[in-house]
Amino acid sequence: MRLLLTTSQGIEDLAKGEVENLLSRLGVPFRVEERPLGVEGRVLAEVGEAYYTDEKGRKRDLSVPTYLNERSRLLHRVILEIASERFEGIDGEEPEKALKRIEDFVASLPVERYIKTSESFAVRSFRKGEHRITSIEVSKTVGKAIFERLERFGTPKVNLDHPAVIFRAELVGDVFFLGVDTTGDSSLHKRPWRVYDHPAHLKASIANALIELAKPDGGPFIDPFCGSGTIPIELALRGYDGRIIGLEKYRKHLRGAEMNALSAGVLERIEFLLGDATKLSEYVESVDFAVSNLPYGLKIGRKSMIPGLYSAFFQELSKVLEKRGVFITTEKRAIEKAIEENGFEIKHHRLIGHGGLMVHTYVIE
Numbered sequence: 001m002r003l004l005l006t007t008s009q010g011i012e013d014l015a016k017g018e019v020e021n022l023l024s025r026l027g028v029p030f031r032v033e034e035r036p037l038g039v040e041g042r043v044l045a046e047v048g049e050a051y052y053t054d055e056k057g058r059k060r061d062l063s064v065p066t067y068l069n070e071r072s073r074l075l076h077r078v079i080l081e082i083a084s085e086r087f088e089g090i091d092g093e094e095p096e097k098a099l100k101r102i103e104d105f106v107a108s109l110p111v112e113r114y115i116k117t118s119e120s121f122a123v124r125s126f127r128k129g130e131h132r133i134t135s136i137e138v139s140k141t142v143g144k145a146i147f148e149r150l151e152r153f154g155t156p157k158v159n160l161d162h163p164a165v166i167f168r169a170e171l172v173g174d175v176f177f178l179g180v181d182t183t184g185d186s187s188l189h190k191r192p193w194r195v196y197d198h199p200a201h202l203k204a205s206i207a208n209a210l211i212e213l214a215k216p217d218g219g220p221f222i223d224p225f226c227g228s229g230t231i232p233i234e235l236a237l238r239g240y241d242g243r244i245i246g247l248e249k250y251r252k253h254l255r256g257a258e259m260n261a262l263s264a265g266v267l268e269r270i271e272f273l274l275g276d277a278t279k280l281s282e283y284v285e286s287v288d289f290a291v292s293n294l295p296y297g298l299k300i301g302r303k304s305m306i307p308g309l310y311s312a313f314f315q316e317l318s319k320v321l322e323k324r325g326v327f328i329t330t331e332k333r334a335i336e337k338a339i340e341e342n343g344f345e346i347k348h349h350r351l352i353g354h355g356g357l358m359v360h361t362y363v364i365e
């Protein structure tokens with residue numbers, strides 16, 4: 001089977017590594033590719049049949065999509081591929097012509113293999129790029145083609161609110177993709193533990209990407225601007241056995257982080273501290289790892305205070321950080337200045353897509 005896996009732009013290599021690691025535990029042949037057909041935020045996995053032995057010693061089929069949905073920390077969706085196709089020139093094409101190409105293509109696909117006639121379905125679409133058609137038009141067109149094809153086998157049922165089967169159509173640039181979305185309507189990055197919704201929270205998938213970049217080895221770890229606790233909570237959920245600290249200036253967010261950690265079942269694993277990261281050395285003597293989604297001054301606070309805040313924070317960080325720091329921010333100039341002024345070295349830089357922005361990510365030592 002071929003699985004199209006979605007994640008954030010800029011962390012495809014880390015998602016690929018995670019998927020390879022998970023699949024290698026199944027003892028099945030597999031091949032994983034980053035950015036199939038050049039599409040960002042996508043990973044393709046080709047996987048053989050997987051089995052497990054039940055308690056009575058019987059060989060049972062193992063659903064690889066379910067396995068990935070349950071275990072991945074970096075993926076957003078696991079989609080069973082029906083077909084992928086490059087539609088040269090669809091970008092600027094007349095709406096009727098573009099939709100006709102999609103309709104004819106979908107009509108030729110054996111969608112009946114993926115749904116029983118007794119099951120209801122819906123089509124959800126995702127579109128990115130310069131097109132003269134909307135994602136709603138793509139959904140309608142694909143839905144019509146699937147409906148007409150299924151009519152050959154019975155009476156198809158459409159249920160837009162609670163479908164049994166979700167077909168996912170994606171048009172990214174000139175690449176069209178159709179599959180069955182095994183994840184459902186809620187993306188995996190929306191963690192069930194999130195009971196407190198911070199206005200600027202980090203996607204859990206990106207929190208895990210930052211943790212992967214930090215490579216924490218069991219030593220003390222801090223998120224000095226922890227907000228609702230996404231990074232420390234995800235680290236604790238990975239079974240980290242070192243000290244985990246979350247520092248936050250505002251009581252409301254700190255309480256929210258504690259509520260989230262309680263809901264995730266890891267409250268006793270994290271030390272949540274109320275405090276100011278520009279006085280970091282007053283709270284911790286030394287830490288091996290610091291990983292944080294810095295304030296950008298967009299949703300909270302003023303932008304003009306960012307350079308001063310970063311400068312004061314990195315000065316404090318230089319007193320306590322032993323090994324590695326990973327920071328994500330939109331404020332390139334302010335962070336690079338603060339990193340340099342305080343004797344840190346940038347070991348790695350990349351851009352990650354978050355909330356419609358490409359955000360700068362730094363690994364420093």
Ligand code: SAM
Nearest residue numbers: 198201202225226227228230248249276277293
């Ligand atoms: N990663 C967090 C999450 O997923 O919820 C969001 C972090 S948010 C971008 C930055 C956080 O830094 C905010 O919660 C803000 O209240 C906090 N903050 C701002 N200035 C601070 C300071 N001087 N010390 C500690 N925390 C601060």
